[in-house]
Amino acid sequence: MGDALDCLERLSPASVDLIVTSPPYFVGKEYDASQSVKDFVAEIRRVLPAMMRCLKPGGSLCWQVGNHVQNGRLTPLDAVIVAELQSDNIFLLRNRIVWTFGHGVHEGKRFSGRHETVLWYTKGAEYHFDLDASRVPQLYPGKRHYKGPKKGSWSGNPLGKNPGDVWDIGDVWGIPNVKASHIEKTEHPCQFPTALVRRLVVALSPKGGLVVDPYLGSGTSAVSALLEGRNAVGCDLERKYLQIAESRIQSLIQGNLPVREDIPVRMPDPDESVAKLPPHFRPMMETVDG
């Protein structure tokens, strides 16, 4: 248990493969120290040098954030972080991943918010990225080139397609946010889903690598790292959240942790020939092929 900065400073220099975290948004949650965007900025500035220090060259830093809303006035927190790091020559932005979901507060005076983002930064220009580990099945894997020299041959990658930078409930893969009906829901008020973090873990860290979340909450980052054969370190100011995290890790070790797999939400029409799985595609595609 402890403060994010203390946790980061205890780690050896250049020892961490991936930091993936959702920091406090300073919007009035029970753990928020204030409701000020300025305090959010100050918090990011406070921990960034320690993150820089403990990350390996080529390691990744992922900030998962939503909006700060006060008196109806909205500030996208990813914009704040981008502005903060815009002139940094070490942390380089690779993707702004939009994570959309179907549920949330129904607003009366603006359009309801249905997305948050993940800012993926790398430490330096050379970095670990395993695209093949994070590919997702095509909805229609049996598509073929319809013209040119490859006409008639299968056009899709047998390993699946690049998931893109919109991780969308309306696409093949749905990653719902963790609300009451979600099987991963704990008492923590702002949990993110393991499916979101696991995709980052497999793409941005090697097997056996070290994944860190200095604002661990209910332990989702640690659980996701362990599920994918990585090591995990995390901390949180609140003992009650760490108890949830510990209990989830215990359940994982015992093999009875509820985990919502990254499963398709839209099924292809089985009668379409392009929905059939070509024989050389990898077996995991069968989940989509039905």
Ligand SMILES: C[S@@+](CC[C@H](N)C(=O)[O-])C[C@H]1O[C@@H](n2cnc3c(N)ncnc32)[C@H](O)[C@@H]1O
């Ligand atoms: C958005 S939540 C993270 C939730 C987490 N991703 C999960 O899936 O449960 C932010 C967390 O940061 C913790 N926190 C706030 N200030 C902190 C600080 N200075 N050091 C460490 N943790 C802090 C809060 O207690 C809260 O659990």
